[in-house]
Amino acid sequence: MSGLEEFRSRVEAFLGARYPRRPEMLRHGQGDDSLVGAAFRDSDDEVGDLQRARDYQRELFDAGLAWLGGPVEYGGAGLGAEERRAFAEIVRRYDVPDVNGLLVGQQIIAPAILAHGSAGQRARLLPALWSGELVGCQLFSEPGAGSDLASLRTRARRTDGGWRVDGQKVWSSGAHLAHVGELLARTSPDPASRTRGLTMFLLGMDSLGVTVRPLRQMTGTAHFCEVFLDDVFVPDDAVLGEVGGGWAVANVSLNSERDNFGDEGANLFIRLLDRLVLLGQEIGATEDPDVRDRLADGYIRHVIGQVLPASLENAVPEVAAAGASLVKLFATDADRRLAQLALDILGPALVADTGAWGTYAWSRVLLGIHATRIAGGTDEIQRNILAERALGLPREARSFQGGR
Amino acid sequence: MTIVAPTEEQQALRGMLRSFFAERWPEEALRTAAGSAHGHDAQLWKAMAEDLGLHGLAVPEDLGGGGFTYPDLLVVFEEMGRALVAGPFFASIAMASTLLLALPDRDAQERLLPGIAAGERIVTVAAVETPTSWDATRVAVDATGTGGARTITGEKLFVLDAEVADVLLVVVRTEHGTGVAEVDTAAPGVRVEPMATVDTTRRQARIVFESSPARLLAPDHDATPAVRRMCDLAGVALAAEQVGGAHRVLEMATAYAKTREQFGRPIGGFQAIKHLLADQLVSIESARAALGYAATATVTGTGLPVAASVAQTLCSEVFSAAAETNIHVHGGIGFTWEHQAHLYYKRAVSSEVLLGRPRDHRARIAAHLLASPETA
Numbered sequence: 001m002s003g004l005e006e007f008r009s010r011v012e013a014f015l016g017a018r019y020p021r022r023p024e025m026l027r028h029g030q031g032d033d034s035l036v037g038a039a040f041r042d043s044d045d046e047v048g049d050l051q052r053a054r055d056y057q058r059e060l061f062d063a064g065l066a067w068l069g070g071p072v073e074y075g076g077a078g079l080g081a082e083e084r085r086a087f088a089e090i091v092r093r094y095d096v097p098d099v100n101g102l103l104v105g106q107q108i109i110a111p112a113i114l115a116h117g118s119a120g121q122r123a124r125l126l127p128a129l130w131s132g133e134l135v136g137c138q139l140f141s142e143p144g145a146g147s148d149l150a151s152l153r154t155r156a157r158r159t160d161g162g163w164r165v166d167g168q169k170v171w172s173s174g175a176h177l178a179h180v181g182e183l184l185a186r187t188s189p190d191p192a193s194r195t196r197g198l199t200m201f202l203l204g205m206d207s208l209g210v211t212v213r214p215l216r217q218m219t220g221t222a223h224f225c226e227v228f229l230d231d232v233f234v235p236d237d238a239v240l241g242e243v244g245g246g247w248a249v250a251n252v253s254l255n256s257e258r259d260n261f262g263d264e265g266a267n268l269f270i271r272l273l274d275r276l277v278l279l280g281q282e283i284g285a286t287e288d289p290d291v292r293d294r295l296a297d298g299y300i301r302h303v304i305g306q307v308l309p310a311s312l313e314n315a316v317p318e319v320a321a322a323g324a325s326l327v328k329l330f331a332t333d334a335d336r337r338l339a340q341l342a343l344d345i346l347g348p349a350l351v352a353d354t355g356a357w358g359t360y361a362w363s364r365v366l367l368g369i370h371a372t373r374i375a376g377g378t379d380e381i382q383r384n385i386l387a388e389r390a391l392g393l394p395r396e397a398r399s400f401q402g403g404r
Numbered sequence: 405m406t407i408v409a410p411t412e413e414q415q416a417l418r419g420m421l422r423s424f425f426a427e428r429w430p431e432e433a434l435r436t437a438a439g440s441a442h443g444h445d446a447q448l449w450k451a452m453a454e455d456l457g458l459h460g461l462a463v464p465e466d467l468g469g470g471g472f473t474y475p476d477l478l479v480v481f482e483e484m485g486r487a488l489v490a491g492p493f494f495a496s497i498a499m500a501s502t503l504l505l506a507l508p509d510r511d512a513q514e515r516l517l518p519g520i521a522a523g524e525r526i527v528t529v530a531a532v533e534t535p536t537s538w539d540a541t542r543v544a545v546d547a548t549g550t551g552g553a554r555t556i557t558g559e560k561l562f563v564l565d566a567e568v569a570d571v572l573l574v575v576v577r578t579e580h581g582t583g584v585a586e587v588d589t590a591a592p593g594v595r596v597e598p599m600a601t602v603d604t605t606r607r608q609a610r611i612v613f614e615s616s617p618a619r620l621l622a623p624d625h626d627a628t629p630a631v632r633r634m635c636d637l638a639g640v641a642l643a644a645e646q647v648g649g650a651h652r653v654l655e656m657a658t659a660y661a662k663t664r665e666q667f668g669r670p671i672g673g674f675q676a677i678k679h680l681l682a683d684q685l686v687s688i689e690s691a692r693a694a695l696g697y698a699a700t701a702t703v704t705g706t707g708l709p710v711a712a713s714v715a716q717t718l719c720s721e722v723f724s725a726a727a728e729t730n731i732h733v734h735g736g737i738g739f740t741w742e743h744q745a746h747l748y749y750k751r752a753v754s755s756e757v758l759l760g761r762p763r764d765h766r767a768r769i770a771a772h773l774l775a776s777p778e779t780a
Contacts, residue, residue: 277773286774289767296766299773300714303697304690307407311693314409319689329686380675386685387678391658394673 007083011090014063019094026271028278033358035275037267038098039173040219040368050135050177052097057132067106067130074114075127081310100267101174103260105129105136109182111256112200116241116249121202125180137178139169139203139227140250147381149184150194150247154229156185156201162235163187163201165209168228171375175225176212178205183234184250187243198246202238209233219367257376258324261331268372269365272338273302276345279358285345294341301334322390325382332372332379339366407696408703414479421480424456425487431744437490438604438747444491444568452493453523459497460521463505468518474637474702478644478695485645486652488747490605492526492565498641499564499634500527500573506630506637507584509622516571516586526568530560530611531575531631539760540575540631545613547576547585547620554585554618557593559610562758566596566609574618581626585618592616603754605747636712639759640698643712643719646755647695650688650723653730653748657681660734677733684726691715691722710772713765720756727752 023030034041043049060066061075068084070076077083110129113121128134145152154167165185175181181203188197205212209232214222241249277295280286286295308330312323319326342362343350353360373379387393410418428448437445452458462477463469477497484493501520504513504527519525531540545558556576566572572587572594587594593614601608621627658681661672671677694715701711727749731738738745756762 281774286770292770292774293763293766295773296717296769299769300694300718300766301690303714304693304718307697308690308693310407310409311696312689314696315689315692319685326686326689329683330690380679383679383682384675386682387672390685391654391678391681393658393661393678393681394670396673396675 004082004086007079008086008090011065011087014060014065015091015094015096018059019096022093022095026274026278028282029357033361034364035270035272035358035361036219036364036368037270038100039223039268040217040221040364040371042221046177049098050101053099053101054132054135056097057099057102057130061127061131067110067126070110070114070126070130074122075130098267101177102129102132102135104138104173104178105134105180107260108138108253108257109136109180109202112182112240112249112252113202115252116200116245118237120237121240125202129180134179135174135177137172137175137181137205137225138253139172139175139181139183140253141171142168143170147378149250150198152184152186152198154183154185156187156199156234159233162233162238165201165203165229165232165234168226170215170226171224172212172227173224173375175205175227176214181205181227182240182253183229184246187246195247196244198250199243200240200246200249201234202240203232203234204238207232207234218370219364254377255324258328258382261324261328261372261376268368269335272335272342272365273298275358276338276342279342280345282358283345291341291345294337294344298334298338298341301330301337305331305334318392319390322386325377325385326390328372328376329379329382329386332369335365335372336369339369342366406700407693408475408700410479414476417476417479418483421456421483422486425483425489429487429489434488434490434605434744434747442565442568443604443607444565448489449491449493449523453521457521459493459501459523460517463501463517463521467513468521470521474640475699478641478699478702481641481644482648482695485648485751488605488649488652488744488751492528492568494606494638494641494645495528495564495569496520496526498638499529500571502637503529503573503584503630503634504621506633507622507627508625508630512586512621525570526565527571527573528564528566528569529573529575529634530563530566532562533558533560535561540635541582541628543575543577543582545574545576547574547578547583547618549620552620552623554620555615556585556587556613556618557615559612561610562599562608563596563611565607566611567598567607572611573621574613575627575631576618576620578620578623578626580624582628582631583623584621584627584630586621587613587616587618591618601754603750605751606754632709635759636708637702639712639716639765640695640702642755642759643691643695643698643715646719646723646752647688647692649748649751649755650684650691650719650726653723653726653745654681654684654688656745656748657684657726657730657733664735671733680729680733684729687722688726691719694718710769713760713768716759717762717765717769720762724749724752724756 064077067076068079072078106129110126113125142152156163156165183201183203186197187199190197209230211228212225214225216222285291308327312320346359349359350362388395437443457470458480460469461472462474465471504516520527533543547554547556549555569589574585574587576583576585593616595612597610599608599610661677662670664671698711698715701708731745734745737743
């Protein structure tokens, strides 16, 4: 048996012993009709949901199946892309807990710790994030600093043994349930370079002076938060990377976040194309040539979405390096087209609940897709990245920068 | 769902071809061929065949070829699309050679393939009869007679590079369904009427047959599977050309946007232009992924018809959009005869509808998808 086959059977054995298999064939009218993952779903037991995700993650971690690509010394499995793809493919067949609530810690914060953390931070935090012991959140955006992140105003001032932080953060997914926040703050107001004066901290969310207020999203759920920081003490050993080197750390996180959007593991939406085909057949819409044409378009984008990351590995280096932005634009556009087709197929049954299985459920998709075009860098920021880094076009005018 | 990464050999082949065409196919050569009577550069053709052995690359060695894989050959098409090479290579290699290899007729293969592989004989395929049907197996022209000896009367449209071809492979109706008949272009009753074409780097003709003598290949078989296979494989070759062309026009537009100044700065510094080009890059990389996916299917053999249609749809639309964007970014200069932008655009729109419109391929994909809805 090859290494990959052995790995596959190990994953099958692990999941098979613990979780029920999903039905082989997806059928219209069968089971839960939700089309969105935990990020857009209502729950009356948010804490319980997260706990189930953490328990599952703990088991994965103990079995060496949590951090497949990570270095062995920090609890990773040291495996390659093939194994990661195999795991994603197999896990989809089992009814496992939704781990969306752990993704910020694992996919966004952990890469920054791996790249810039001290030996102690890596040894302590990487296994904790990947075993589900610690839940993370991002503290980057501010009311006045969105796409122009480097204009942020949250200040960290030197004090005995550490720093005192004042400011306000926003759009922090899961901050109300998180243990650790990846906090970007200004440590020296250098008018010559806005980015040089930034430092990254790993903030304990239970610190005195941290107030978290969940914000209700347009989907009706409250998964992202505003976070107020009022004279919060952060010890020196919580600085991630160099003092004044926070921008580079932030970029590791932002890149990883973009990568994650093209990844089905993010589980924002669930099998949209399959469900749309079944829905179309159920309600007799699939004889319509326009519907057929657009379902085929959806299929094409589904197939390409799966092979695009591997294809980009063989692109010219500048394009490969900006691949995450490219995949994010492609994937979010594909989802948006499917949601629009669902609206055209369902008509008023998408915006008013007739009670029929799997119809009004599409409203959550139609509302949810807008988040994907904004979070992790807007479509426009991704296009700037591609134009500047992959195509070498001139950078944005700097005339409005500096001096704040 | 996987794609195979390019081999070292393919990367070397790509590098070699890029320098070869840069040297042997300068813009003057392209313009000369595009403006010539037949759109064919015999000298380049000879060098491609004799110096590089490109024509027979994917033909088995015992039939006079190089015995390489179809994905190796796709590298050639991608580079030729990039350089906008004119002439009958696509007709003779992607179509005729592929069709012969798919037909169960060893004699015909031995008679025709060594000449094709050596670049000594140009063969093209005559299939389509009406502008609305791209399905090469839905033909009405009959091959009357019995066994191999047949006579055909009728008309074929959109036949690629027929004026320079020595032999035609004519898709006909037979008692078994579909057949492929070999007809000499010099045979009695064969009239090649050039059609005016938007793209003069790839010519098309109407061919009228009046009791023309024809040799039916694999006369005891229905050739439908062979013709379908040719359409799929040629479709992937066309996708490779389209990806190559699309990359080239994006490079042209990007280079111009960096140097052309308006309002005191390069136009590539304005988001209106940056985002336009970034969107093209997303499309072109998705087309390249589709090509890789279809190229893999040519080797594994699984799901080739759908993979070919996926690649054809995406690569067709992407190349046309990229070529249009290139004209637009260049402004007035992009609309001139002197600039190359129109040559690529004309190739793009001609290719988009050559082997079926994108919507035809999507209709085919929809039929597949609705028959087995699980995409997982």
